[in-house]
Each structure stands twice: as structure tokens, then as C-alpha cells.
Amino acid sequence: SQTIHQWPATLVQPVGSPLSLECTVEGTSNPNLYWYRQAAGRGLQLLFYSVGIGQISSEVPQNLSASRPQDRQFILSSKKLLLSDSGFYLCAWSWTASEAFFGQGTRLTVV
Amino acid sequence: AQKVTQAQTEISVVEKEDVTLDCVYETRDTTYYLFWYKQPPSGELVFLIRRNSFDEQNEISGRYSWNFQKSTSSFNFTITASQVVDSAVYFCALSEALSGNTGKLIFGQGTTLQVKP
Numbered sequence: 001s002q003t004i005h006q007w008p009a010t011l012v013q014p015v016g017s018p019l020s021l022e023c024t025v026e027g028t029s030n031p032n033l034y035w036y037r038q039a040a041g042r043g044l045q046l047l048f049y050s051v052g053i054g055q056i057s058s059e060v061p062q063n064l065s066a067s068r069p070q071d072r073q074f075i076l077s078s079k080k081l082l083l084s085d086s087g088f089y090l091c092a093w094s095w096t097a098s099e100a101f102f103g104q105g106t107r108l109t110v111v
Numbered sequence: 112a113q114k115v116t117q118a119q120t121e122i123s124v125v126e127k128e129d130v131t132l133d134c135v136y137e138t139r140d141t142t143y144y145l146f147w148y149k150q151p152p153s154g155e156l157v158f159l160i161r162r163n164s165f166d167e168q169n170e171i172s173g174r175y176s177w178n179f180q181k182s183t184s185s186f187n188f189t190i191t192a193s194q195v196v197d198s199a200v201y202f203c204a205l206s207e208a209l210s211g212n213t214g215k216l217i218f219g220q221g222t223t224l225q226v227k228p
Contacts, residue, residue: 032213032214034214034215036218042220043202043218043219043220043221044156044202045218046215046216046217051213059215088154090154090155090156092156094214095214096213096214098161098214099146099158099161100158100216101158102148102155102156103155104153104155105154107154
């Protein structure tokens, strides 16, 4: 069966510090991978998606970047965090046109 | 443009009541998929159901049922005999074939359901 791991679960970072969130998927190959962000009390917004190694598409302009160095690894990064980067970040995977399965999320607070 | 609207921000019911969560979508695509997810307090999104645009048959799974009506662009979710464990945020989502089968999801804003004992 497939599983998705995302870490850390919570993170408090000062403004201007770097960020690296990691997500890995097990039990499948060549999945579509996604990073979503959920601001407090709001819906989920797609930040990045990837259909293959090294292929990253950005949905919204922002202070963040994503990379996919391996087939089942997806990393969300920032060189300098802003207060507005605070939120709940969710990694997800899917096969083409199927339902997406989500990780447990990372709650990021930028102070 | 594609859009998902969940007009009910919060719903509060007493245990054993039936409750319907509304979802209205907009899309220009003729092939699309609709989803419902549950987000308990732990934060993880739990997949509940997927429907494709060519299948308007309603579905029932235990206490859960879904009503898909293309004529009104709605995909409503009903919980029968609600329980406290049903308390969560529920999201409706849309994925379009026009997106090139990338599986990108467009989410509604979510409905917070509180079931009181």
C-alpha cells in the first residue's frame, strides 16, 4: 500500500530564516506530487505540483520554491521566510486524474 | 473560470440529526472530477469520495450519501444520523481534465461541522 510522510509536524521559525519541508511517498512510482497551503480558517491553495523528477510548476507567485530531486521526494523551500508564509502546509500525491492522498501536514509559524 | 463554492461556513447540529453540506462548482470543462474530503482536528485530509462528470448516479456509503446534479452544478453531501465523530471541516474539490491530467485540485473554502452530543 502507498503511504506519504511529511515532516516536521510543527515548526516555529523567525522572519528571514530559511525553510525546508520534506515529503516522501512510498509504495508507488512516478506519482504526481503537490504542495498545498491552508491559511488559518481558509481553504486549501495549490502552491506547486510536479508530474516528474525535476518538473515543477508554480501556481501562485510567492516567496517559496519547490524541488523534486527523486521520484518520490518533494521539498518545499524558502531562502527567507516572511510573516505571511505562516500556515498549514500539506503535501499530497495522486495518480493521473485520481483522488489525492495527503500527508499529515506541517504547521508553520513565522515569528 | 473554475471555482468551488461552499456557502455554509459553519453548521452545528445535535447528534442523530441529518445534515447536508452544499457544494456548487463552476467549470468550462466537460470532463471533470468532484471530490469530498474530511479534515478532522488533527489536520490531515481524508478522502471520502470521487465522482466523474459522466456519472450522475447518487452514492451511499453507510451514513454518508452524495447527490450529484449537473443541471445545478451541485455535489451535495449528506450525513444521516450524525455522530460526534463527524465533527470536522469538510472540503469539496474539483479537478478538470483541461488541467492536462495533472490532478490539480480546486478546493472550496470548507464547511465546519460541529455535532453536539
